[in-house]
Amino acid sequence: MRVLFKITRSLLEIAREDLLRPHAFALERVGFLSCRFAHLKPFGLIVLTCDYLPVADGDYVNDSTVGAMMGSEAIRKALQFAYNNDVGMFHVHIHNHSGSPRPSRTDLDETAKFVPDFWHVKPEMPHGAIILSRDSISGRCWYPGRRKPIPISKLAIVGPRLICVWN
């Protein structure tokens, strides 16, 4: 299955600006991108990003074993947002280096735990995880009916400069 992900430059900058803000104790920030979808023939998906939902300062848990740990309230708010707005949710964070960002073992383990939870409120929607770097982007998509995430094959940043990243 071919999965394409698209985000406008302006929304990406909003997300990036929030994710790069320092936090009182968390070493990094995380957030969510709400997305709508389009079918791609013969069997593919386009993920179209709509909004950015930051995680509030007070919704992080002080856990020194990871860069950032979301508390249950952060997840609850994201679930509520998906339910209220009829959207899929893609977790997003930044790896502060150049080049293609690859998920760490922690990223893989943690997203595998909570991303499928979005199917409890929006079972018909794909959900996923996006990682930004200084100059690139990568992601995985959990498609309904499939337990394992699908790597996103093309990610496009739509703006005055059109950037397409192929994975």
Next chain:
Amino acid sequence: MELNRQNRLASQSFLGSNSESILAQAKIAIIGLSGGGSHVALQLAHVGAGNFVVFDYDRVEARNLNRMVGATARDARLGTMKSNVIRRVIKRVNPRAKVLAISKKWQEEAEHLRDCDVIFGCIDTFSERQQLEATARRYLIPYIDMGMDVCPVAEGFTIGGQVALSMPGGLCLRCYGILTDERLSREAAQYGAAGSRPQVVWANGVLASTAVGICVQLFCPWRNQQTQGILREYDGESHILSTSNKMAYLLDTQCPHFSDSSSVGDPFWKL
């Protein structure tokens, strides 16, 4: 034998070391393949664009030969589909290009537009341009609109036209004043027919060259470019194309016409 691609594109290497692969992977749709669209297709083939979706439901007629580049007297005699002419034009320049040529109205197979990186609208009617822009916005695709017109005036005729970039999140054809309720209702009163509008190859060429330049600039900017909107207007008397005066007061404007994020994606999502 196929020419070495690197040699072929060497003179545009200033577009960036990876510009060749960026353009080769780009997927570009062109709607309307006569005066404007034929120039766009030919030029994109020359710069190395690698994937095309081209739509036109018309056949070549003798009256198209004054402006449709690549069309021949034989095409007019045989009534060749315009989309097939344009596929031939592209493949002759760039044999590696993938061309999906569709001889139907674009609305009948609009799903082929969804994964395009850029859409060119080279169509006459305002209602169709409105539909095409809305489709492009729905799938977060930059839309480049071209239009030209010849109007009678007291001393003769004026030739005018414009090229506009409608960028998702940026200004749209309504913001630019290209689409207005008055124009749409006037056209609707004529049952959507634009009629046989006068068109000339040199004005089409100027507008198409500008449109292709805007497209290449999106993929491979040769200077830092930050604008979310472009509106260039063509004055056929002075043969000058310039930034519209409207841009001076539009640049800080937020588009109010496509601000609803619920209009993104398939209207009724189902697995």
